[in-house]
Amino acid sequence: MSSAPVSRPLQRSAAKAAVGSVAASRIAREDPAAVRWLLTGLALLVVGVLVVVPVANVFWQAFRGGLGAYWRAIAGDPDTLAAIRLTLTVAPIAVAANTIFGLAAAWTIARFRFPGRAFLTSLIDLPFSVSPVVAGLSLVLLFGLQGYLGPWLRAHGWKIIFATPGIVIATAFVTFPFVARELIPTMEALGDEEEMAAVSLGASGWQTFRRVTLPNVKWGLLYGLILCNARAMGEFGAVYVVSGRITGQTDTIPLRVEKLFQEYKTPESFAVASLLTMLALVTLVLKVFFEERRRRELADAARMESAAEEGGRP
Amino acid sequence: MNTRSNAARVLPGFRPSLGWTLAYLTLLVLIPLGATFTKASTLGWSAFRDAVWTERARAAYRVTFGASLTAALVSVVLGLLVAWVLVRYPFPGRRLIDSLIDLPFALPTAVAGLVYSDLYVEKGWLGRFLVPLGIKGAYSWLAIVLVLVFIGMPFVVRTVQPVLAEIDADLEEAAACLGATRWQTFRRVLLPMLLPASLTGFALAFARSLGEYGSVVFVSGNMPYKTEIAPVLIVSRLEEFAYAEATAIAVVLLLLSFSMLVAINLLERWIRHE
Numbered sequence: 001m002s003s004a005p006v007s008r009p010l011q012r013s014a015a016k017a018a019v020g021s022v023a024a025s026r027i028a029r030e031d032p033a034a035v036r037w038l039l040t041g042l043a044l045l046v047v048g049v050l051v052v053v054p055v056a057n058v059f060w061q062a063f064r065g066g067l068g069a070y071w072r073a074i075a076g077d078p079d080t081l082a083a084i085r086l087t088l089t090v091a092p093i094a095v096a097a098n099t100i101f102g103l104a105a106a107w108t109i110a111r112f113r114f115p116g117r118a119f120l121t122s123l124i125d126l127p128f129s130v131s132p133v134v135a136g137l138s139l140v141l142l143f144g145l146q147g148y149l150g151p152w153l154r155a156h157g158w159k160i161i162f163a164t165p166g167i168v169i170a171t172a173f174v175t176f177p178f179v180a181r182e183l184i185p186t187m188e189a190l191g192d193e194e195e196m197a198a199v200s201l202g203a204s205g206w207q208t209f210r211r212v213t214l215p216n217v218k219w220g221l222l223y224g225l226i227l228c229n230a231r232a233m234g235e236f237g238a239v240y241v242v243s244g245r246i247t248g249q250t251d252t253i254p255l256r257v258e259k260l261f262q263e264y265k266t267p268e269s270f271a272v273a274s275l276l277t278m279l280a281l282v283t284l285v286l287k288v289f290f291e292e293r294r295r296r297e298l299a300d301a302a303r304m305e306s307a308a309e310e311g312g313r314p
Numbered sequence: 315m316n317t318r319s320n321a322a323r324v325l326p327g328f329r330p331s332l333g334w335t336l337a338y339l340t341l342l343v344l345i346p347l348g349a350t351f352t353k354a355s356t357l358g359w360s361a362f363r364d365a366v367w368t369e370r371a372r373a374a375y376r377v378t379f380g381a382s383l384t385a386a387l388v389s390v391v392l393g394l395l396v397a398w399v400l401v402r403y404p405f406p407g408r409r410l411i412d413s414l415i416d417l418p419f420a421l422p423t424a425v426a427g428l429v430y431s432d433l434y435v436e437k438g439w440l441g442r443f444l445v446p447l448g449i450k451g452a453y454s455w456l457a458i459v460l461v462l463v464f465i466g467m468p469f470v471v472r473t474v475q476p477v478l479a480e481i482d483a484d485l486e487e488a489a490a491c492l493g494a495t496r497w498q499t500f501r502r503v504l505l506p507m508l509l510p511a512s513l514t515g516f517a518l519a520f521a522r523s524l525g526e527y528g529s530v531v532f533v534s535g536n537m538p539y540k541t542e543i544a545p546v547l548i549v550s551r552l553e554e555f556a557y558a559e560a561t562a563i564a565v566v567l568l569l570l571s572f573s574m575l576v577a578i579n580l581l582e583r584w585i586r587h588e
Contacts, residue, residue, distance in 0.1 A: 043399035046392050054429040104334040129571040131525025133545040134564045138346035141353050205326035234422025236528030254424035273425045280420040
C-alpha cells in the first residue's frame with residue numbers, strides 16, 4: 001500500500017498526533033518503577049543462574065589448574081586429539097549433506113505449491129522431536145550386525161555402526177532440519193519476483209539459483225549452517241548409541257567429555273568441554289551478526305518492493 | 315496467489331528438488347524410523363506389552379513424564395518473565411542478555427550436563443548455598459528438572475517474545491481508559507493474547523525434554539526406579555543386547571513425539587489464525 005501524497009502541514013500535524021499517541025501509550029504501558037526493577041532483577045537472576053553461572057563455571061574449572069595444565073589436558077592426550085579429529089571430520093560431512101538437502105527443500109517448499117506441501121513441511125521437523133537415543137537405536141536396528149541390513153553390509157565388508165559412517169549418519173539425522181528451517185522462511189519472505197525476472201530474461205535454472213537465489217538467501221543460509229554445525233559438533237545421544245565409544249577411535253568431543261568425567265578426570269573433562277563452550281559462544285556471536293544482516297536485507301527487499309509498486313502507479 | 319501459479323509454470327527445478335528432498339528424507343529419517351516400528355511389530359502384542367510395561371519401564375516413564383512436565387511448566391513461567399522484561403523494559407546490556415537466551419540451543423547437552431552436575435553438588439558454586447538448605451540440585455529428580463529448564467526455557471522466550479512485541483499499545487490504553495488496573499490489564503487482556511504462544515513454547519520445551527538424554531545422563535545419577543529416564547533405560551537395555559525391549563520402549567517414546575509434533579503444528583496454525 002502506498003500512501004497518497006500529503007501536503008507538508010498536514011504531514012506535520014499527523015506526526016504531532018503520532019507523538020501524542022506514543023506518549024499516551026507510554027503512560028498506559030508504564031509499570032510502577034518498583035515493579036519494573038523487581039521484574040528486571042528477577043529476569044536477570046534467572047538468566048544469570050541458568051546460563052551465565054554455568055558458562056563461567058566451565059571456564060573456571062577448565063583453567064583453575066593453570067594454562068599449562070589446560071594445554072596438557074587437551075594437546076597432551078592423544079585420545080582427546082583423536083576425538084577432536086573425528087568431530088572435525090564428521091561435522092562438516094553431516095552439515096554439507098544437510099545444507100544440500102536444505103537448499104533443495106527450501107526451493108521446493110518456498111517456490112512451489114503442490115499437494116502434501118504442508119505435510120512435507122512438518123515431516124522435515126520430525127527429527128526435532130525424536131529422542132536422539134531413539135534416532136541412534138533406529139540406525140542400529142537398520143545397519144547393526146543384528147539389523148535389517150547388517151548381514152548384507154557385512155558380506156560386502158562395510159562397517160557402519162561402531163564406525164565413522166554411522167556417526168556421520170546419526171549426526172546428519174539429528175541436525176537434519178536446521179538449514180531447511182532457516183531457509184524456507186527466508187525464501188518465502190524474499191518472494192520470487194527476482195527469480196522470475198531472471199528466468200524470463202533467459203537465465204537457466206542453475207544460473208538463476210547461483211546468481212539470484214544464493215546471494216539473496218546468503219545470510220539466512222549461513223545462519224542455518226552455523227546452528228547446524230554447533231549441533232553437529234555437540235551431538236551426544238545419537239552418537240553415543242551408534243559409536244560404540246571405542247577410545248581413540250569412535251569417541252567424538254562430547255563423548256570424550258563424558259568418558260573423562262566417568263574416569264573421574266574432572267579437570268580434563270572440563271578442559272575439553274571448554275572447547276565446545278567456546279564453539280557455542282562463537283556460534284552465538286555469528287548468529288547475532290548474520291541475523292542483523294538478514295533483517296537488513298529483508299527490510300531492503302520490502303522497501304524496493306514498495307518503491308516499485310509506487311513507481312508502477314500512474 | 316497469482317504470482318505463485320505463474321511461478322509454478324516459470325521457475326524450473328521443481329521435480330529434481332522435490333525428488334532430492336523426498337529421497338534424502340526417506341533414506342535418512344523415514345526408513346530408520348520405519349525399521350524401529352517393523353522391529354517392534356515382530357515382537358507380537360503380548361511380548362511388546364511385557365517389554366514396555368515392566369515395573370522399571372513404568373518408573374522410567376513416570377520420571378521422564380513428570381520431570382518434563384514440571385520443567386516445561388517452570389519454563390513457561392520463567393520464559394514469560396524473561397520475554398516480558400526483554401520486550402518492555404530497556405536496561406543496559408539488554409541485547410547481550412537477549413543473545414544469551416539462545417545459548418542452550420548452541421551449547422552441547424553434554425557440556426550442560428557436566429556443568430550442572432558440578433554446580434549443585436555440596437562444594438559447587440550454587441550447591442554450597444542450597445545443599446545446607448536441604449535442596450539437592452545434583453543427582454536427584456530436581457537435577458533433571460533444572461537441566462531441562464535450562465534446555466526448555468529458550469523455546470518459551472523465543473515463541474512469546476515476537477508476539478509480545480507485536481501487541482498493539484491501543485489495547486492497553488483502552489483497558490487503562492476503561493479503568494482497569496495494570497494487573498487487570500495484564501491478566502485479562504495481555505495474558506489471553508499470549509496464551510497460544512505460551513502453549514506452543516510449552517509444547518516445544520516438553521517435546522524436547524521427553525527425548526533429552528545427553529544432559530540428564532550426567533546430572534540425574536540414573537538410579538533405576540528413582541531418577542532413571544526412559545532414554546537412559548533404552549541405552550542400558552541396548553548395552554545388555556536386549557534389542558527387543560529397547561525397541562519397544564523406543565516406540566512408546568516415538569508415539570509420544572509424534573503426538574507432540576501434531577500438537578505443535580495445530581498450535582502454530584491456531585496462532586497464525588489469531
